[in-house]
Amino acid sequence: MKTLNTDVLIMGSGLAGLTAANTALDAGAEVIVVEKRPFQGGGVSNTPMQTLVVRDDPAYQNRAFKIHMDYTNWNANPHVVRSWLKNTVRIPAFVRSLGIEFLNIKYNPLEELGTTRGYEVGFPNAFHIGDYYRLKWIGKGHGAAIICKKAADRIREKGGRILFHTTLTKLIKTEDRITGAFGKDVRTGEEMEIRAKAVVIATGGFNDNKEMVEKYCGLHLTNKNCDDGGNVVFNHFTGSRLTGDGQRLVWEAGGAKGAMGCNGHAMVPGPGIVGDHCAWVVYNELRTMQEQAYLWVNKYGQRFICEEQSDNHMAMVTAVNNQPGKCGYMIFDQDTAEHMEKEGVERAYFIFEGNRLHNVKKQFEEVIAKGNKHVFLADTLEELCEMSGIEYEGLKDQIDRYNGYCEKRYDEELAKDPLYLRPVKRGPFYAFRVFPGGYHAFGGIKINGKCQVLNEEQRAIKGLYSGGDCCAGEVFGNPPIGGIGWSTLSFAQGFICGDEAAAYAKSFE
Amino acid sequence: MEGKQKMKLGIRDYCIRCGICEDLYPQLFHVNLDEDVVEVRYDPVPEELEETARSAMKDCAIAAIYMIKE
Numbered sequence: 012m013k014t015l016n017t018d019v020l021i022m023g024s025g026l027a028g029l030t031a032a033n034t035a036l037d038a039g040a041e042v043i044v045v046e047k048r049p050f051q052g053g054g055v056s057n058t059p060m061q062t063l064v065v066r067d068d069p070a071y072q073n074r075a076f077k078i079h080m081d082y083t084n085w086n087a088n089p090h091v092v093r094s095w096l097k098n099t100v101r102i103p104a105f106v107r108s109l110g111i112e113f114l115n116i117k118y119n120p121l122e123e124l125g126t127t128r129g130y131e132v133g134f135p136n137a138f139h140i141g142d143y144y145r146l147k148w149i150g151k152g153h154g155a156a157i158i159c160k161k162a163a164d165r166i167r168e169k170g171g172r173i174l175f176h177t178t179l180t181k182l183i184k185t186e187d188r189i190t191g192a193f194g195k196d197v198r199t200g201e202e203m204e205i206r207a208k209a210v211v212i213a214t215g216g217f218n219d220n221k222e223m224v225e226k227y228c229g230l231h232l233t234n235k236n237c238d239d240g241g242n243v244v245f246n247h248f249t250g251s252r253l254t255g256d257g258q259r260l261v262w263e264a265g266g267a268k269g270a271m272g273c274n275g276h277a278m279v280p281g282p283g284i285v286g287d288h289c290a291w292v293v294y295n296e297l298r299t300m301q302e303q304a305y306l307w308v309n310k311y312g313q314r315f316i317c318e319e320q321s322d323n324h325m326a327m328v329t330a331v332n333n334q335p336g337k338c339g340y341m342i343f344d345q346d347t348a349e350h351m352e353k354e355g356v357e358r359a360y361f362i363f364e365g366n367r368l369h370n371v372k373k374q375f376e377e378v379i380a381k382g383n384k385h386v387f388l389a390d391t392l393e394e395l396c397e398m399s400g401i402e403y404e405g406l407k408d409q410i411d412r413y414n415g416y417c418e419k420r421y422d423e424e425l426a427k428d429p430l431y432l433r434p435v436k437r438g439p440f441y442a443f444r445v446f447p448g449g450y451h452a453f454g455g456i457k458i459n460g461k462c463q464v465l466n467e468e469q470r471a472i473k474g475l476y477s478g479g480d481c482c483a484g485e486v487f488g489n490p491p492i493g494g495i496g497w498s499t500l501s502f503a504q505g506f507i508c509g510d511e512a513a514a515y516a517k518s519f520e
Numbered sequence: 521m522e523g524k525q526k527m528k529l530g531i532r533d534y535c536i537r538c539g540i541c542e543d544l545y546p547q548l549f550h551v552n553l554d555e556d557v558v559e560v561r562y563d564p565v566p567e568e569l570e571e572t573a574r575s576a577m578k579d580c581a582i583a584a585i586y587m588i589k590e
């Protein structure tokens with residue numbers, strides 16, 4: 012069997028693995044990165060327009076920490092949260108060291124933290140805990156892809172090795188510490204032993220593992236069209252091959268199971284709305300319509316959330332998941348369609364322009380013509396219900412009450428801001444169905460604030476580190492409801508893993 | 521008629537398989553998930569798709585699509 016030697020062995024070349032590798036190389040360690048796919052970047056190809064940085068200032072650090080910990084009701088490991096936030100300050104310099112400038116930076120004042128949607132839209136207010144660094148991108152993609160490419164180039168320049176098509180099959184334990192791993196070339200099956208002083212697991216989430224999503228998140232992963240009885244659809248690029256390999260390797264070596272969850276954004280599945288591969292490719296304005304706080308009901312025709320939350324994607328996705336059949340519908344009438352065209356919508360979808368929409372009816376017709384089974388247009392509410400599977404009696408009753416709230420400008424049922432109270436009266440009527448879904452299934456590895464992997468006794472396993480999406484549950488508590496993996500965490504834990512693994516490796520010199 | 525060179529497209533090995541090319545230009549690209557590669561459907565690119573090919577080169581998130589010089 013081929014044998015390789017290194018100081019630090021890193022599994023996975025997403026943001027976390029690449030950051031860890033660069034950091035360990037800078038600290039003077041030898042590095043090997045193994046990546047099972049033929050390219051670097053992992054989850055990042057669809058990723059970030061911006062990343063979150065908490066200012067290097069005690070007032071900001073403390074505020075961010077407390078907002079986040081309060082959000083988890085102090086359920087998350089505070090050391091893991093604190094070290095993540097502290098290490099975000101290194102992100103700008105790291106990105107710039109790769110020759111990449113930021114497009115712009117949005118500095119958020121201290122008193123504003125925690126008071127408005129995180130990431131500007133999409134996330135709970137508790138995610139609004141720092142400044143947003145917007146990445147420059149090229150083409151129709153996003154900045155992080157370029158960061159990963161340059162980070163990989165830099166690893167090679169600095170003498171590190173990246174082995175593509177390579178996975179790890181088992182961690183090697185010598186006495187009480189991890190001393191490397193067995194690996195395999197996934198194309199040829201050729202086996203190898205990689206001896207290392209420290210191992211970093213940075214293999215991301217488990218979006219592509221149906222069994223794990225079912226077992227640990229209680230959701231049934233489905234196809235893009237949601238027509239196979241499943242109920243969660245990921246907006247991740249198709250075939251991400253994130254199958255939780257790192258998590259399983261760690262568990263087999265005695266690592267404890269950490270918090271795991273699914274989250275992101277409820278979506279209208281099926282063709283014609285967003286790209287099959289890349290969710291940021293939008294074909295029309297239905298994605299923007301989905302952000303609006305008009306009437307949302309479940310399949311019994313009943314409201315299930317104060318619709319102001321429609322731009323808090325994580326709240327929406329959880330609420331939709333709690334509904335019968337795990338789906339929700341947005342419904343509006345021709346007057347509201349015209350309102351969206353003439354006055355414009357109240358809410359934009361992330362970066363996509365969405366003031367005044369264009370010919371809503373035509374856009375619906377086009378998506379329906381493409382065979383989308385989750386988008387409906389009908390002259391009467393009865394017909395709409397027949398097409399969509401919403402119970403007519405329930406919907407009729409709900410709409411009668413709802414139209415009353417609209418008239419009174421007071422939502423006695425769910426306290427919605429009157430700004431969004433628009434009656435449903437004049438046909439044609441529009442609806443689309445959303446399923447839980449979004450970005451990813453994350454977490455599974457339990458770590459401490461130094462990114463050391465913990466065993467069942469909550470003691471660190473020597474020589475074993477982990478960071479990024481595969482540990483993301485740890486910063487949200489268990490279960491990590493309202494949690495997510497995001498680039499800020501993958502970068503920050505990448506730094507920590509790189510520092511700690513390199514220092515540990517050097518302790519043998 | 522001779523003269524006009526035929527256009528051929530290549531995909532650099534650092535392509536990240538994000539599939540933006542197929543989402544935007546399915547007539548030219550295909551992400552082959554089984555083999556984890558992105559394929560160009562034509563070699564050479566037919567003349568009527570040359571403009572599309574140029575747009576695709578610009579839209580690639582990582583500048584991995586290039587014209588092969590012969």
Ligand SMILES: Cc1cc2nc3c(=O)[nH]c(=O)nc-3n(C[C@H](O)[C@H](O)[C@H](O)COP(=O)(O)OP(=O)(O)OC[C@H]3O[C@@H](n4cnc5c(N)ncnc54)[C@H](O)[C@@H]3O)c2cc1C
Pocket residue numbers: 022023024025026027028045046047048051052053054055057058059060061062063177178179213214215216246247248252253254255256257290449450451478479480481496497498499501
């Ligand atoms: C659609 C989408 C949009 C997002 N938008 C944003 C955003 O706007 N802002 C933001 O901050 N974050 C965003 N995120 C989250 C962000 O992309 C991730 O948190 C981050 O990229 C994760 O990095 P990672 O290195 O932890 O994991 P990954 O990027 O998943 O990397 C894991 C790597 O490990 C490799 N691997 C897996 N198994 C093995 C194995 N057996 N052997 C070897 N290698 C293996 C994988 O192939 C992959 O390359 C988004 C995510 C998605 C999916």
